[in-house]
Amino acid sequence: xxLLLIFxxxxxxxxxxxxxxxxxxxxxxxxxxxxxxVSMGMAVTFVMTITAVVTWLVYxxxxxxxxxxxxxxxxxxxxxxxxxxxxxxFIRKVSKPLYETLGIYLPLITTNCAILGLALFAVxxxxxxxxxxxxxxxAGGGFTLALVIMAGIRQDLELGNVxxxxxxxxxxxxxxxxxxxxxxxxxxx
Amino acid sequence: xxxxxxSLTYEVLKGIWDENPVMxxxxxxxxxxxxxxxxxxxLAMSLATGFVLLCSSLIISLxxxxxxxxxxIAGYVVIIATFVTVVDRFMAAFFPxxxxxxxxxxxxxxxxxxxxxxxxxxxxxxxxxxSLLDSFGMTLGFMSVLVVLGGIRExxxxxxxxxxxxxxxxxxxxxxxxxxxxxxxxxxxxxAMVNLINQRRGSK
Numbered sequence: 001x002x003l004l005l006i007f008x009x010x011x012x013x014x015x016x017x018x019x020x021x022x023x024x025x026x027x028x029x030x031x032x033x034x035x036x037x038v039s040m041g042m043a044v045t046f047v048m049t050i051t052a053v054v055t056w057l058v059y060x061x062x063x064x065x066x067x068x069x070x071x072x073x074x075x076x077x078x079x080x081x082x083x084x085x086x087x088x089x090f091i092r093k094v095s096k097p098l099y100e101t102l103g104i105y106l107p108l109i110t111t112n113c114a115i116l117g118l119a120l121f122a123v124x125x126x127x128x129x130x131x132x133x134x135x136x137x138x139a140g141g142g143f144t145l146a147l148v149i150m151a152g153i154r155q156d157l158e159l160g161n162v163x164x165x166x167x168x169x170x171x172x173x174x175x176x177x178x179x180x181x182x183x184x185x186x187x188x189x
Numbered sequence: 190x191x192x193x194x195x196s197l198t199y200e201v202l203k204g205i206w207d208e209n210p211v212m213x214x215x216x217x218x219x220x221x222x223x224x225x226x227x228x229x230x231x232l233a234m235s236l237a238t239g240f241v242l243l244c245s246s247l248i249i250s251l252x253x254x255x256x257x258x259x260x261x262i263a264g265y266v267v268i269i270a271t272f273v274t275v276v277d278r279f280m281a282a283f284f285p286x287x288x289x290x291x292x293x294x295x296x297x298x299x300x301x302x303x304x305x306x307x308x309x310x311x312x313x314x315x316x317x318x319x320s321l322l323d324s325f326g327m328t329l330g331f332m333s334v335l336v337v338l339g340g341i342r343e344x345x346x347x348x349x350x351x352x353x354x355x356x357x358x359x360x361x362x363x364x365x366x367x368x369x370x371x372x373x374x375x376x377x378x379x380x381a382m383v384n385l386i387n388q389r390r391g392s393k
Contacts, residue, residue, distance in 0.1 A: 019369045024218035073296050074270040081263055113219040113300045120293045165384040173377030180370040
């Protein structure tokens with residue numbers, strides 16, 4: 001029950017993109033096509049879940065026993081950077097087309113605040129191992145959901161008549177605002 | 190702007206308008222949106238980010254020829270993360286309230302795209318003096334956006350600015366402005382305003 005709660009809270013109520021503003025860069029950058037949004041979402045979910053597990057291990061098995069929690073940020077970011085590298089190599093080997101769609105955004109996952117944010121939140125909230133895993137999955141799912149909805153709206157927006165000054169980033173922000181407003185409705189769950 | 194490109198003043202000034210990190214390059218959106226529910230938080234966040242940006246620019250432009258290019262990103266990130274740790278500890282010690290209000294967004298400076306972007310685009314190719322000027326300009330640009338955004342949201346959302354009440358009793362605060370959707374709306378409108386001004390200037 002508790003695990004389900006963590007999952008829903010991370011995916012919907014406290015959606016990483018729309019209520020914590022984490023991962024806005026890919027949210028704005030890769031949300032032009034639904035297909036690339038889905039693959040980006042999957043890549044992020046994958047990296048998030050692994051990150052949640054690995055950073056938990058690093059924090060509780062290395063940093064805490066040696067009392068070097070102060071190195072938290074340095075070590076987390078290194079873990080994330082190497083994980084992303086690994087995922088990139090893996091995707092390039094397994095699926096060439098997917099690699100080409102994600103293109104430059106894969107390395108960008110390294111500086112995706114959502115990933116580091118996830119690791120920090122998991123430590124802050126003192127999740128245990130399984131909880132961290134579920135938290136990572138939920139946050140990744142929520143990110144994918146927000147990204148795909150956004151891509152769907154933006155595909156339709158291309159046909160709409162948007163005032164010139166709002167084109168591009170402006171209208172994206174307004175749409176994101178509306179989405180955030182809608183997601184606030186989940187707070188009641 | 191008619192100022193000569195590559196002049197030293199231009200290095201500083203471009204960050205404020207022409208290459209404003211938030212408005213034009215759309216970098217560093219996460220902290221921009223997340224901590225601007227009051228002008229004070231915006232100011233504190235931009236000061237912290239500015240410190241990290243200046244220090245890491247200095248260090249990176251000094252060691253730019255020592256780091257092999259294959260591992261440069263990892264190298265930059267470690268340098269940045271070190272300075273972020275310094276800022277985080279400093280704020281926790283001297284400004285515990287602010288540190289609490291900003292929460293995990295201080296450590297998240299590590300992944301602020303502005304910082305890594307400037308290192309990659311500028312400090313890695315320029316000497317320390319120029320890099321410092323560039324970072325200083327970027328900090329000013331980032332700060333102006335954060336304070337303006339925070340100011341507007343605080344004014345409309347809680348009727349004050351820098352924690353000083355300016356609106357009278359008649360004012361009914363727009364709660365939504367200090368909640369997440371307000372951040373998106375305000376930034377969207379600000380970006381549109383900047384586009385409008387640029388458009389007007391361009392057509393003259």
